[in-house]
Structure formats: C-alpha cells, structure tokens
Amino acid sequence: MAGIYGLLSKKKVFGDNLYQHFYSYKKPGIVSEEHADELFTYGRSALSKFSKDRFLEQVNDHLVIGFEGVTYSAKPEDFQKFFLREYQKNGISFIEDIKGQFCGFVYDKREKKLFIFTDHLSTKPLYFYINKEKEVAFFSSELKVISKSLRDAGLSITPDPDGFRCLLTCGYMLDNLTPVKEIKKLPYGTITSVSLDSFEVDEKKYFSIKKTERKADKSEFIKGINERMVVAVENEWNKDLQYSYEHFTLLSGGLDSRVNAMLGAQCTKGKIHSLTFSKPKTPDEKIAKQIAEDLGFNHNFIPMNSGDYLSGNEYDFVKANDGLVGYYGAAHQQYAIQQANLMGKGLIHSGQIGDVLFGSFTFKENDVEALLGKLFFSPDKQISSKIELLRKMKNDEFNGADAEVFSLEQRQINGTMNGDRACSHLGDSASPFYDKDLLSYCLSIPDMYKYKQAIYLDWMNECQTQLASFNWAATEAKPSNNPVHKTLAFKNRLKNYVARKIGFESKNMNPFEQWYLENQKLRDSIDGIYQKRDLGSLDKELKNDIEYTFEKKSVIPKMLAITAILSYRLHFLE
Template sequence: MPGLFGFYRKKPFSRERSSALLAKMKGQMQHTSSGVSDSYSLDRFAAGRLTLGILAPSPQPLISPDGRYILFFDGQIYEYHTLAKELKERGYTFVQNSEAELIMNLFLDQGKRFAQLIKGIFTVVIYDQLSHSLLLANDRYGLFPLYCQDSEDQFAFASELKALLPVMDGERKVNRSALCDFYNFQFITADDTFLEGVSLLPYATVMEISESGLLQERYWDYPYQNQEKGRGLDELAEEGYLLIHKAVQNQWKPGFKIGIPLSGGLDSRLLGTIASKIASQNKQRVNFFHAGSNPRYRETQIAQRVCGSLGGEWHFVDLLSQDISTLIPEVLSLNDSHFSCHQSWLLGVAKRAAREGKANILLDGYCFDAQLGSTFSILGPTPPSEERCKLIRTIYCGLQPELAKQFFTPEFARSLIQVTDENIRRMSKERDGEPVENWLQYFCFVNRARRYTIGNSWVGRNYIESAFPYLDYDLFDFCLRLPSEYRYQSRLYRHIFLRYFPALAKIPWSKTGLALDRYQSSLSRLRNLIKGSGYYLNRLSFGQLECGNLDVDANRRFRKDPAFRRFFMDILRDERTATRGTVSRQGIDNLIRCLDSGRNYFHLIEAIVTVEFFFRSFVD
C-alpha cells in the first residue's frame, strides 16, 4: 500500500542491518506488483516509501543541498504553485519542481512551522544527520494512518501496522480499551490501536524524536467560529459554491484521470456536478462508479439519473457478484483489521477502475455531509459529560448494558460500556464548553471519519489513489464558521443546488425521496414509511417476511444468502473466536438467534469478525 515506513535508532547499529530490517518492513506493505519503492538506510535511520506513482511521483528521498536533512513524503499538496513562487522569490531553488522539494524548502525556511503552512493531505518524515533527530508531521486531519512505536532503543513508524512487526520490541499485548471502543462503534477512538504501545501519529501534529526523548505539538485543532450572525443565505451560498469549485479545480492535474464513486446522496452529486463542469471545459468526461446490488433500486436509479444529466460515463459495480470469502480477508489484511470489514465495498470500485484504465484517482466525497449537512444540527444548550456519552451512543449505535450482557463474557461486558464512556469523557473535557452540535461534529471528524469512513479509500489506495476535495483548507474553514442553523435540514447545501444547479436539484435525494426544494411533510414521511414497510414486516415477523427495497442490507443477506452466511458462520463457529476473552460461545449463539429472528445486529458480527482477523494476524 502507498505510504511510509522506517525507524530511528537511539543506539546505532550497522547500515547493513538497517537495510535488512527496512527490506522486511517493505515486504509487509507491498501487496501488489504495481508501483515503485524508494528507500534509504544509515546506521541510526532507515526509511522507505511505496507509491503507485500517481501522487508525488518524483524519486525520494529528497536530501537538502547541504546534505544535512533527508526527507520522505506521502500525499498531495494543494496550491503548490503559490507556495513555490513565494519560496523562489526568497531565493530557494527547485530542480525537480516536486512537492517533496516544496516541503524541504519550506522546512529550511520556516523550521517546524512548515507543517501548518502547507495545505494538503500528507505525512512527512525528516531526519537530521547533524543532531541525529527525527521529525514526523502530518496534515490537519491526520487522514492517512501512520502507526508509531516508541521503545528504549528505537522509534519505528509505518503506514501499515503489520510493517512494524519486523522491528517491534517486546511482547504483543492487546489493548482492551480499543476493543471496547470497536465493539461499541466499529471504530477505535482517538489515536489508540489494538496493540498496546502502538499509536497513530495524532492529527495536525509535529513530533520530534531524539536521544533526549520525544516532543510533540498540535498546530491546529478545529477552531469553530460559527456563532457569527448577520450573513444571508445567498451570500453564504455564493462563497460556499466558489470554494467548492476551487477545491475540485485543485484536483485537476496533468496525468490525472478522474473517477467519482456516485451514490444517491448529495456529497457525490455536488462533487460530480462541479467535476463534470470542469471536465467539459477540458474536453474530458467524468467516469462515475456506482456500487449496488440491483439496477432497479431507488438509490441506483437516482445515481444513474444524475450521471445521465451530467453526461458522465456510467459504471455499475455489482456488490452481490463479489466473492465475500476472498474480499473480506483481503480488505482486513490490507487495513490491518483496524477498519471495520463493513468498509469493503469500495475495493471493487478501485480494482475495476484501475483494471479498465478508466481512472487513476477517485474524488472522494468524504464527510461533506458532516461538514455542511444536518447530521449534527442539534440546537440547544451544551449538555454535561454524561449526556454527551448518551448522545454518542445514540448516534453511533453504541451498545446498551442489557445487550452487552447477552453477547459478551461477564467480565468484558462490565468494562465494555464503562471504558468507552471514560474515553468519551476524556475527549469531552478537551472541548469543554463547546456547543453540542460543534462537539458532536468534532467527535465525528477526529474519530468516526478518521477511524471508519476513510477505511474504504485507504484500502483502495493499493490500486488507485484517492483525493478529498471537501477537505480543502479554505472550504473546511468556511464550514467551521457556518452558523448551525444553516446546516439544519441541509439548508445551505440545498440552496447551493437550487441557485447554481437547478436541474440537478429536481432529481430526488435518496435520503428523502424528494427534490431539493421540498422538505419532508407528514405525508411524505408516511409515504417513505410505506415504502420501507419491508423492514417493519421483517421485524414484526421475526425475520420470516422480508420484502421491499432492501438493496444490500447485510442483515438480510446473512439470513437469506447461503454463501454470505457461510463465510461469517465459519468464523463465528471457529473455536478460537470464543477464546479471546470478549465474546463467549453462548453469546455468539445468542447473537445468531437474534439475527435469525429479525433483529438487525449484524454490525456486531462484523465487529467480531474484524477483531478475530486481528488476533489471527497479530497475536496468534
């Protein structure tokens, strides 16, 4: 998988040994024959990079003109030309005209401040041969994982957890707190991992490691300024539209062939609309990829209608044709079982786009509904810490005590709720006094988005790169300034469509089934209730009657698809699964009976399978 790997030795050993260990780390991360690799070894430092050659294609490492600094970089820098021009005016030279060269020159000019001056998605490693110190830095959002382990003799880092195994010191111990988080939410909170002593590089962080210890500082932390009033809807829509257009335009680079995963929602629709407008100006056509199970289902029909309206090329990826027995093991191997196996659907899109040569980079609508939509528009006073825990559990389907007792061992069930609530309280204290809608949105950005949503794109990077226009810094700052009432019922989002793309606004939104100028009334809610009657028949009949437009509902597939069920049952029935100190054999039987009687708890089966693959890969 594209990314960085390496280590810093606090006590030096031979360059030959460094090179041998680095080669083993690379072997753990190189899953396909495509792409290129770079590496560099010294007696105290060794690092490497794997890349598809799409983002940052120039060879690495980059070494400073005086030979002091060695730099590796993974990611993409926005507005490269503006920064490069400023640096050239200050006397810095560019030989490669590469993004790595930009970062090096900015570091030489600004020191550790360089990270907060870059706009982009990135991880950077810089080794100082004079002071024998290592510097790590990442973007605001910490979007791409960089796993780190600090021990007495060395500091190791890698974009994949498994790449740390050849250099890890000591016994591998499971982090029970992380297991509690994962069984509650299907993601781990903050920077924890399933292994004790291994953590992610925190978001927006510059970390320096030397013989004297480890220092880190956060240079940015979601500065909300959305209490301002007085700006009208038209003014905000104009600013928002221009920023979104600029963000998408920044992704148009020589050699990029753009593809967009398209759903029936608004994020990919707006992204596709602006991308198609830019593509037509360049005499190009956007390829749209829709993952579904039946072309007749509403979500698919809406997506296809959007694609046709934009003159794009339609590609339907049939999720039911994918062999689940090979897909999920591959996904969990690629993501180190640190993202839920539920986040596997995009791999088929990435493979197809790469295989057919239709695209080499996917524009991801990542998390824009959380930025601009109504997901967290809960207007009201800031609740106390305990109420925040309840809100998080409600939003992310966290376990309730009575369910925990049914499925987990008594000891683990007791800690399952308590430990996760303690983690939430700790994060709540860091944003004490924040309005509730801001805090919930912040929790999503630094936890669910970073530790769950990104999983699809992260795995897909083995075959095709992804870019995230909605994380453009200026656009994101605009969203942090946006008063909450404009997110309520996606008010501003709708207005942008109605003002600038009225034809696209007439196509129903899959979330409501209505055009964007219409809000749900009691009648429309009743119609949607009738259309969704299959779900309620399913519940009332304890799983015996299943009908309606259920698309690829995993609960239904587990009950009705023999091959799908067999894969999960083989893992659930394996004697190892009930020996991890979390789920019991009786609990697994209870869970299967609940699913078969119409209770939709399949997300717990996905969590069990993900955790079990982790144990088999890293502990057994």
C-alpha cells in the same frame, strides 16, 4: 494499504526490506523501496501515480525528506524544491500551509530531530511506536508493518482492550487508539518530533476541528460556501490534468458524490469515468445512471448481489484497513474499485464526509453522550462502559461537547476515511469536503442553518441548480427545502424506516441484514470464522465481550466481532 515508513534504531535488531509487510506489496502499480542512512532506515510501498508529488530523498549527509500523497500547493515539477526551500526557510511549521492529502517525514541530523506529520484530517494516517529503553522509534502508514516488524525483532506487543472494545461498539477506533497498546495513531493535523538523542517525543497541533460561529445572514453563508466549494473541486480535478490523467469519480444517488462529479465536469474537458456500486435496481443505481448519461460520463455499475462479495474475503478486507474499523464498511468500495480499470486515471474523486459538513450530525439536542447511539455503529453500554478512554472522554470532553465535532474527530476521521485507506493501493482518494478552508468555513455556520442539511439544499438550489435537477436517493424527490418536497421526503423516509423494521431493505445500497438472512454462503462464511476463532492471549473478559457481541441477532455486531477476531490474528498471530 500503501504508504511510507521510517525506523530509527541504535541497534541492528530489525530485518531488511520492511516494505514486504505492506498490504500493497507486490500489487500492480506499486513502487517498493528501502534506503538507510546510518541509524535511520526508511522506505515505501506506494503508488507509482503522481510520482512528482510523492518522494523519498536524501538531500545531503544530514537531511532526508519524504512525502506521501498529493498536494495542491505547487506544480508537480516544483513541489520537491518547494518543500525543501520552505523547510530550510521556515522549519517544519510550513507543513500546516500545505494543501492536499498527505503524510511525510523530515530526518534532520543537524537539528537532531525526526519529524513526522499528517495533513489536517489525517487522510493518509501514520502510526508510531516509541521505546526509549531500546532506543527505537518507528512510524508507518500501516499499523501491521510496525506490529509485524516488532514481533520479528523480538520486541513484545500487547493487545489494547480499549482498542478491541472500540471495534465492538463504535466500529472504529477513538482518538489515537489501535488494537496494539504500544502503537498509537498520530493525531490529525499534528507534527510530531522525536529527539535523535533521548527519543523524547513532542507534539505540535497545527489544526483543530472546532466551531466558532460567525455572524452573517444565510445568503452570505451560501455565497461563501459556493466560492470555497468551487475552488476545492477545481484543485482536485486540476491535479488529474497536471499529469494528463483521465478522471475517475464515484457516483451514487446521494448528494455528496454528485457535488464533486458534476462540479468537476464543469472545470475540465478531460474524459470522465464514473462508477456506481450498490444492490441492483435501487435509487442509487438509477439516479447515478441518469446523472452519468446526462453529463456524458463513461459509466460503470458494479452490482452488489446478495452480499456474495463479502463471503470468504473477510480477512483480506480486514488486512486492507489494518483491522481498525468494521471490515464491512469499506468492503463494498474496495471490491467495486478493484473491478474498475484505473490505468491512466488519476484521483478517485468522491463525496466523503460532505453530509457531515452540512448538518447530518447537527442536532437541536446536542448532548454527545446521549447521542452515542447515532455516533456508534453498535452501541452497547455493557461493553462501552469498560472503555477506559471513553470514560475519560466523558469526564473531560463531553461536558458541553458538540456532536458534529465529535463525529468529525472520531467517526469520520477514524471510521469513514478508512474507506479511503482500504483503497490506497488502488488510487489516491480525494473529496472537496476535505478542503481545510471549506471545512473551517462550514464549522463557522450557525447550527440553525444546518439542521436537516437545510443550507446545503439552499446552496444547491440557489447557486448550482443542476445539482438539484436529479432526485435524491434518500428521499426519492429532488433535493429542496420546498414544503412539497419536504412532505415527499418525509413519507419516503417513513416508508423506508418501516421496511427496515420488518427486515425488508430492498432500497438500501448495502442491505447487510437482508443479505445475512437470505445468503447461506455469507452466513456460513461469517459463522465459520467465529467457530475457528483463536483469541490466544486476550484476557477472559474481553474474549467474553467478543463472544457476547457475536451472539447478538443483528449481523452488524456479528461482523464487528469478526473484525476483532481477525484484527487479533493480523497483529498478534501472523
């Protein structure tokens, strides 16, 4: 991935040009640089696009500022001045009002503070290491930049069993965990300050995902959704126009990507390029092609034939997401976007997390612990019962917790959004469903309107009818709450469920089980990594858990075990 870093150290124990440890280093379209101000070293290996939104700047002899990402809060030519003015006027708290996908820092010697921050969903995450004894504070957009630099400097790091067991069961990290015990993820919607004298850390949470249901009838909620959705889409697509970029959007047969693509097409006269990637001849390919042709997009389809793209590329996919999530989850998107020509194109528009805002994790039975099977990619109590953080979460949070909130805070932020991170060296990803106002509004809608995404479908059919004029891949019927369409949808879901149970996934966008059974090259690649595994300093029980997971019949646990093996290699061996 691409991003920024900063190192505060009172002793010279680290090397120079730490940007060389980024996955993005030496890749096309990347700017790499490093600067120093006495005890503080800072740099980046970041995209050259949206160059006026992202900056590293030593303002004067006591202040350094850095911003990585894109913002909708000011015109590009004014943003750096806006950032500095707001900080000098209001202090670091102004960050909570910035809109966009971003992370950044402020190094202020007068205040004797180093501030680091992420946006409200941590769409561009930061990882940090604090060692008071050695007087070192280190943050980076990429975990490996820190783990590699610490090892090179002779500072010890240790595997975190919780982090590795999260990989084996959840398929992603929980909360601020990483595979390295000494390095944590900055929580979403948080500003962290580090004292330049004592290296004491203070965290301020400026945004929390919580449900506060408001009283209104369904028609009012539908109107509110439409108003906020249109603004969120316009913010995204106007960002491309500010830089005279052409538009680039992902498109599938699902609902969320079409929302962004089709509403985006209404607010621009710019050229739109669309990309679909899936197994050939699936509803995803067919429906996306129909939408693209109808709207006049320059459409491209990348076939995922037999899973060949996964064979031999496992370690590269793990490096692209820092070994923090099952590599297979983002591999198809990374592989496909790498085939596209993004020169002269702006944001990577997508429909990430849209279904979650509108009910895909809203259940009438809302016991989080009972629903972990739906929230984890490979649930296994034999392993998950050993995750200390999960036991604590059960004691502290599960009582009365909400599956929708848990999904957003854990599975989406720490899992789904890693698809964005894996492509951050290729382009800045954006989704209208990341918008803070839209997100908060959707969390205020009573559950009774969101079951089975009912209000989402009603909004489309009442406010944006063009969205409902094409079939939905999940049901192979037009999206609607009409009883006839519901019956068709139920029959199609039942048919697909039976097909999956007997090992036939022909309509699945990425049928991993089928690919593993039919593709000898893929099996050999996965099995070869396992046979050559080097788990060095991992304790025996954790090694046994990795081996136990790999030996399961299903391919998903096997790929999660491979992720754990390669994550260990990335952070502790190379």
